[in-house]
Amino acid sequence: MDGAPRLAVHGAGRMGARVAAMAADAGMALVAVVDRQQSGALRLPRVGSLAGLPAVDVLIDFSLPDGAVAAAHWCGAHGVPLVSGTTGLHAAQWEALEQAAAKVPVLHASNFSPGLNALRLLLPRLQQLLGTEAKVSLLDVHHVHKQDAPSGTALALRASLGREDLPIESRREGEVVGDHSVRFELPHETLTLQHQAQDRDLFAAGALRAARWLLQQPAGFYGPDQWLGSKGP
Ligand SMILES: NC(=O)c1ccc[n+]([C@@H]2O[C@H](COP(=O)([O-])OP(=O)(O)OC[C@H]3O[C@@H](n4cnc5c(N)ncnc54)[C@H](OP(=O)(O)O)[C@@H]3O)[C@@H](O)[C@H]2O)c1
The missing domain is CATH 3.30.360.10 (Dihydrodipicolinate Reductase; domain 2)
Incomplete structure (x- = not known):
């Protein structure tokens, strides 16, 4: 891959906004934040839905369980690695992430600290x-x-x-x-x-490091133990 990996962020809330703001310092090129409200509150490149995304190398999802499922379907269909920190998933929603992991690398962590x-x-x-x-x-x-x-x-x-x-x-x-x-x-x-946790930058920095690591991995389902157990980028 030439240059900084192209990143999209799914969910423009408390966590998504911090991930997007910290992307450049983590050596990632932020392509867009998926913000279904299109509220204009964020001074970031935004699209209203996953369907509006241009080509990206990795997607980081901090949304809600339905959003994590949509992100998993989109990543599986488009061959894009997925990092998700969304919590509160029930069994059928986990299944969507596992199905995507058959096609692309998927890392889920309920905590990136x-x-x-x-x-x-x-x-x-x-x-x-x-x-x-x-x-x-x-x-x-x-x-x-x-x-x-x-x-x-x-x-x-x-x-x-x-x-x-x-x-x-x-x-x-x-x-x-x-x-x-x-x-x-x-x-x-x-x-x-x-x-x-003193602030959300802790989790955002972790998710960005995890995304850099995930880009080197083959398709499969990963958790924090695989990521933190590795030397990382
Ligand atoms: N893993 C970690 O280390 C970690 C750390 C902190 C938080 N979390 C988890 O991360 C998630 C997000 O937390 P947060 O504090 O950022 O929440 P938040 O401020 O409520 O933001 C959630 C964002 O996701 C969007 N969203 C919700 N459902 C969606 C869907 N179906 N499709 C697309 N976008 C959707 C929301 O958009 P709308 O405004 O349109 O609803 C909002 O922009 C939660 O599950 C939280 O528990 C994980």
């Missing part, structure tokens, strides 16, 4: 060290606009422990970007691990 992913990988070891006597619970705190609860990240943290029965408390408060805590309660002591 290196710190949070390190916590996720650490949890099984902590559970092993503390034993089954520990009572484990999770807390996710997010801004009031967030549509899904529990957060995709809280679900991923719980899945890493292999215990779907663990309680997750979800709080929606003000403009909190994203806080996650995992609490291990034992007789006479409590161990709490907490991750706080």
Whole structure:
């Protein structure tokens, strides 16, 4: 590929706007943001739908589950790698991403933060060290606009422990970007691990790095472990 990879961003909300704004610093050439409102609020090249996109090398999706499905169909049909950070997908919607992954590389991460992913990988070891006597619970705190609860990240943290029965408390408060805590309660002591995202640039930078990495991969379905486990570009 000559020059900077051509990027389109699907979803022009809080996350999509940050990805688009940070694209050039990440060595990507922003071709367009798909903004179905065409509100004019963003000073970025915009198209109203995926059908309006010119040729691109990779698409980054931060929308809602229906949007992630539309992005997966479009990427599969047009041979374009897809990075999606959209959360709250149900089983049939995951299937759409998996179908696209048969044709193009698809990476989904419910959280693009290196710190949070390190916590996720650490949890099984902590559970092993503390034993089954520990009572484990999770807390996710997010801004009031967030549509899904529990957060995709809280679900991923719980899945890493292999215990779907663990309680997750979800709080929606003000403009909190994203806080996650995992609490291990034992007789006479409590161990709490907490991750706080300070701003959305954390996730946007991660998604852009993931897109650079995905461009080197063959068709298939990837998660943060494959991406962060690699040396990357
Ligand atoms: N993976 C991560 O690290 C990470 C980090 C933060 C957030 N997220 C997730 O990313 C997603 C977006 O978050 P956000 O805070 O940016 O949300 P947001 O501000 O509400 O923005 C969502 C954008 O997607 C658009 N959209 C929704 N449905 C669509 C569809 N069917 N087709 C095309 N566009 C559609 C919306 O357009 P309209 O205005 O027209 O509705 C809006 O521009 C959420 O699922 C959130 O949980 C993930």
